[in-house]
Amino acid sequence: MVESIKTVIVTGSSRGIGRAIAYAFANAGHNVVLNGRKEISEEQLSELSHFGGEIFTCIGDISDPDFASRLIKETKDKFGSVDVLINNAGITRDNLLLRMTEEEFDQTIDINLKGTFYTTKVASKYMLKQKSGCIINLASVVGQVGNAGQANYAASKAGIIGFTKSVARELAPRGITVNAIAPGFVDSDMTDVLSDKVKETILTQIPLKRLGQPEEVAEAALFLSNQKYITGQVINVDGGMVM
Ligand code: NAD
Numbered sequence: 001m002v003e004s005i006k007t008v009i010v011t012g013s014s015r016g017i018g019r020a021i022a023y024a025f026a027n028a029g030h031n032v033v034l035n036g037r038k039e040i041s042e043e044q045l046s047e048l049s050h051f052g053g054e055i056f057t058c059i060g061d062i063s064d065p066d067f068a069s070r071l072i073k074e075t076k077d078k079f080g081s082v083d084v085l086i087n088n089a090g091i092t093r094d095n096l097l098l099r100m101t102e103e104e105f106d107q108t109i110d111i112n113l114k115g116t117f118y119t120t121k122v123a124s125k126y127m128l129k130q131k132s133g134c135i136i137n138l139a140s141v142v143g144q145v146g147n148a149g150q151a152n153y154a155a156s157k158a159g160i161i162g163f164t165k166s167v168a169r170e171l172a173p174r175g176i177t178v179n180a181i182a183p184g185f186v187d188s189d190m191t192d193v194l195s196d197k198v199k200e201t202i203l204t205q206i207p208l209k210r211l212g213q214p215e216e217v218a219e220a221a222l223f224l225s226n227q228k229y230i231t232g233q234v235i236n237v238d239g240g241m242v243m
Pocket of ligand 1: 038
């Protein structure tokens with residue numbers, strides 16, 4: 001049983017890391033707001049319905065500022081507070097710089113970085129009034145060390161780290177924490193597309209010699225949501241890739 005039931009929004013929670021985060025918070029008894037660009041599966045809804053908290057679904061594209069605003073407002077209207085916002089939705093549009101189109105660059109920034117800006121801006125208004133709240137942004141080791149073929153993605157994730165640290169400073173006086181999680185390479189649809197050869201090369205760069213599991217990232221999110229004296233930090237969940 002949880003000490004206090006929180007309302008937790010997880011963007012991009014229809015699969016992968018976001019789905020594991022939603023599960024971890026639901027399992028801890030919290031109310032969870034699911035989001036993705038497409039419908040949430042019956043299987044996922046049924047999986048989450050066995051825990052104590054309520055599950056609410058709000059489907060839409062977080063790179064649309066009107067939708068991002070609606071996601072937060074509908075959560076507030078339904079549950080009365082917005083306690084934890086987890087900006088997890090993200091995409092990759094990989095290409096080498098000389099071949100990268102402006103569309104590939106813009107789409108990645110629009111969803112990964114601007115989507116985070118839109119939801120955080122609206123959620124932080126409610127959190128400021130509440131004088132409490134926790135924001136967790138999904139960055140990446142790629143935003144810390146770069147990756148050939150991912151200049152757009154690296155820029156979006158490095159942007160998230162700078163955004164996290166700046167917003168943490170702005171919101172700290174009201175007791176609101178803002179942190180980032182930087183996963184390394186995690187077993188999900190995002191990494192499924194990589195060839196075996198690329199995966200082999202990646203494994204040579206991971207001291208713990210395996211990809212991470214979505215549940216391991218979820219554990220870090222749950223941990224951060226329970227901390228009151230950690231803010232402006234980037235927690236790496238990367239098997240030791242960045243030390
Ligand atoms: P995934 O592709 O498996 O899932 C992405 C989720 O985001 C899906 O639910 C999808 O519907 C949602 N989404 C995408 N665009 C959206 C939009 N515009 N609006 C709303 N929802 C949208 O990805 P994942 O591997 O689970 O990654 C989750 C997060 O973790 C991303 O931010 C990603 O950049 C980050 N990350 C992943 C890895 C990895 O190795 N998988 C590593 C580092 C960081």
